[in-house]
Amino acid sequence: MDATDQNAATHATADPASWLDDLCQERTAYNLPPRANARAGSFADGILAFLFPHFAPRLDGKREALDRELALIVEECPALFADFLTHQAGPGITHTVEASIDADGATAGRRFVAALPALREALLADAHFLVASDPAATSVDEVILAYPGFYAIACYRLAHRIRLLGIPLLPRLVTEHAHMRTGIDIHPGAAIGVPFAIDHGTGIVIGETATVGERVRVYQGVTLGALSVEKGLASAKRHPTIEDDVILYANATVLGGRTVIGAGSVVGGNVWLTRSVPPHSVVVHRAMDTHGPEADAHTYQI
Numbered sequence: 001m002d003a004t005d006q007n008a009a010t011h012a013t014a015d016p017a018s019w020l021d022d023l024c025q026e027r028t029a030y031n032l033p034p035r036a037n038a039r040a041g042s043f044a045d046g047i048l049a050f051l052f053p054h055f056a057p058r059l060d061g062k063r064e065a066l067d068r069e070l071a072l073i074v075e076e077c078p079a080l081f082a083d084f085l086t087h088q089a090g091p092g093i094t095h096t097v098e099a100s101i102d103a104d105g106a107t108a109g110r111r112f113v114a115a116l117p118a119l120r121e122a123l124l125a126d127a128h129f130l131v132a133s134d135p136a137a138t139s140v141d142e143v144i145l146a147y148p149g150f151y152a153i154a155c156y157r158l159a160h161r162i163r164l165l166g167i168p169l170l171p172r173l174v175t176e177h178a179h180m181r182t183g184i185d186i187h188p189g190a191a192i193g194v195p196f197a198i199d200h201g202t203g204i205v206i207g208e209t210a211t212v213g214e215r216v217r218v219y220q221g222v223t224l225g226a227l228s229v230e231k232g233l234a235s236a237k238r239h240p241t242i243e244d245d246v247i248l249y250a251n252a253t254v255l256g257g258r259t260v261i262g263a264g265s266v267v268g269g270n271v272w273l274t275r276s277v278p279p280h281s282v283v284v285h286r287a288m289d290t291h292g293p294e295a296d297a298h299t300y301q302i
Helices: 003-014 018-029 035-052 063-086 106-115 116-133 140-146 148-164 169-183
Strands: 196-199 216-219 224-225 254-255
Touching: 035 063, 035 116, 035 148, 035 169, 063 106, 063 169, 106 116, 106 148, 116 140, 116 148, 116 196, 148 169, 148 196
Parallel strands: 196 216, 224 254
Antiparallel strands: none
């Protein structure tokens, strides 16, 4: 028996009920909504099932059926949001920048429902952009049904909208629901333009303060991360800015809140970047070469 096992056995022998007493106290003090993870995932999937027939458990195209589904969302949103707001004052909650103790579940629910048309429009733009970006994609239907990148983006845009309404924790649980399902980790605080494309996607990480422009394409393993910073700087911009029309190939890593990848640039596979590059640059892995606008934007060596 090693030292860890001996210590555990000694503790259990000395007071076999103490750990249960500790567990009772922990449960009593727990200040988060019950089954928070499951409720977040179910809510996200329910919204996507309403917005897209691809996710719907049954297909009823009658207007009365859609009205009933929307009525259920209108009823569910305020209750769910209010539950998370009620628990936001707990010591274990990490507040979002937008969160306010004055936020109201009913008001947030109305605003969320009112934003559903814009959410669907943005996601359709993402799907069309994916079709245009990937030669292997044959249709928007295929992208919505089969591309994990689309599902991750959909959950992110849903979570980001909830975060902007000041609802704590729930947005993070929604994006973690997608993370567990797809292997794509997008923080709900990131600002990502429309349209946006993720191809393959496994291993992608996009941090809380990242800013991503329009028509950006990202491949598997890309990290938009932070350099090591003190906890007190958590509210500062810690993640990079990716301007419009940038392509980030597989396993590229871009770090730091001051790092800006200029519009129209291409970042090759396995590149590690902690400094800015101008627009229309081509960055390659070999010796970290950075080419200016005069270089051939379509030819580079990794």
